[in-house]
Amino acid sequence: MSKADANTRQGSYKSNTINTQDSRMRRHEVTIELRKSKKEDQMFKRRNINDEDLTSPLKELNGQSPVQLSVDEIVAAMNSEDQDRQFVGMQSARKMLSRERNPPIDLMIGHGIVPICIRFLQNTSNTMLQFEAAWALTNIASGTSDQTRCVIEHNAVPHFVALLQSNSINLAEQAVWALGNIAGDGAAARDIVIQHNVIEGILPLINNETPLSFLRNIVWLMSNLCRNKNPSPPFEQVKILLPVLSQLLLSQDIQVLADACWALSYVTDDDNNKIQAVVDSDAVPRLVKLLQMDEPSIIVPALRSVGNIVTGTDVQTDVVIAAGGLPRLGLLLQHNKSNIVKEAAWTVSNITAGNQKQIQAVIQAGIFQQLRNVLEKGDFKAQKEAAWAVTNTTTSGTPEQIVDLIEKFKILKPFVDLLDAKDPRTIKVVQTGLANLFALAEKLGGTENLCLMVEEMGGLDKLETLQQHENEEVYKKAFAIIDTYFSNGDDEAEQELAPQEVNGALEFNATQPKAPEGGYLF
Secondary structure (H helix, E strand, O other), X not given: OOHHHHHHHHHHHHOOOOOHHHHHHHHHHHHHHHHHHOOOOOOOOOOOOOOOOOOOOOOOHHHOOXXXXXXXXXXXXXXXXXXXXXXXXXXXXXXXXXXXXXXXHHHHHHOOHHHHHHHHHOOOOOHHHHHHHHHHHHHHHOOOHHHHHHHHHOOHHHHHHHHOOOOOHHHHHHHHHHHHHXXXXXXXXXXXXXXXXXXXHHHHHOOOOOOHHHHHHHHHHHHHHHOOOOOOOOHHHHHHHXXXXXXXXXXXXXXXXXXXXXXXXXXXXXXXXXXXXXXXXXXXXXXXXXXOOOOHHHHHHHHHHHHHHOXXXXXXXXXXXXXXXXXXXXXXXXXXXXXXXXXXXXHHHHXXXXXXXXXXXXXXXXXXXXXXXXXXXXXXXXXXXXXXXXHHHHHHOOHHHHHHHHHOOOOHHHHHHHHHXXXXXXXXXXXXXXXXXXXXXXXXXXXXXXXHHHHHOOHHHHHXXXXXXXXXXXXXXHHHHHHHHHHHHHHHHHHHHOOEEEOOEEEOOOOOOOOOOOOOOO
16 A cells, blocks of 8 residues: 555544544533433422421421311411411411422412412511411422412512521521522523522521531522523622532531532533632532542532533643542442443543543553443443543543553453444444544554454454444444455455466465464554
């Protein structure tokens, strides 16, 4: 083959490779697919249905037994001028809305109790009435978007924000709970809550004396204030929360830790400036430390946050590595929960999309041994992310690092086996990695050896099968690899096996090709 032909061949594969920055951006975009593949573990709305729950400060008033009233009687009592009847009606409405199953939210809305509840919220002379009204509205706001919108449209938000300063800690907590439900309804509702200065209202509530149940609700509200995109929350407001969220990562409470991690995962799932703000809050070493917890409810959002951070700049990725993130990721690749293995592999793939020093750190942490195990035995979604980690290494790594994948870590066989995957996107990831390997082998003069290795592993058979694949890009990639790297070898083999004329007679050469001495090395 001429040098010009070789350059043309190599150039045809350069289009399959991507530079470091593009690679990381591409991995960042894949997060959308990851997010959609599984419903979030965090609850965005919470109903208060159990007033005896130890996590709730809300208790039955004065040991009163329930008063059974019809909806019409409840509304009549709430509209009464008699304060005792108002309270009985309000409490009965709250109890009805606190049913565990099928609370009659729409029925109560239809009877006009929302504006009455909001009027009661403003009755500062009767804290217990305010409290019952806040509880009822909390449960209405925990429902559908239409039900939450009804609470918003009756101007409840500024009154709840005002109640954050109440001398009654139970009332202030119920206001936090209601605002959490409203903010959890979506970006538009969240921004309404933020516009009414909720962040300035909740920050003074956090101190060493804050009861745990109250603190849990505050942190959950904070996570909902950071959540949702299109649009993202106003960052100048959210940024105010970051030092507090970082400090909360030192908590000993599982629920506080989980919601603080979720909040940071929402902030970091965005541009590099927001990632940098989280890095500046000193949250990264704390997030990395949480990766060694035994509690999946903490590991999942902490890992999501770390994974988002390494989609950022090389400097931001280095902060995770410096904090000891790689050994912990190696352990998570062995976790018994497949979704954690998948996200750990995704995180590693973002690091291998970085620079060569970062890839070397991944190698030295022994992570490729774990990736090999994932490729061999892991859940399919985890295998796909592990394949990305390998392909990104073939894109960004040094020749020595890439050769290590094959010779030291024996990763080629399980990698090639993924050509049998059902998902065409996974097949294309593997094909891209293979094309990169062949381009390197060609530079090192090891094309023939690599061809023999791939063929012995069944890779050539798989590529030939893929030429019949229904996905156009898959079969074109398969054809290109075969045509570029295997066709000449086949011609030579056919020529060797063709009958030769010896002393006027035809003889067949039955000699089989032998493996090169020392194995199939580049």
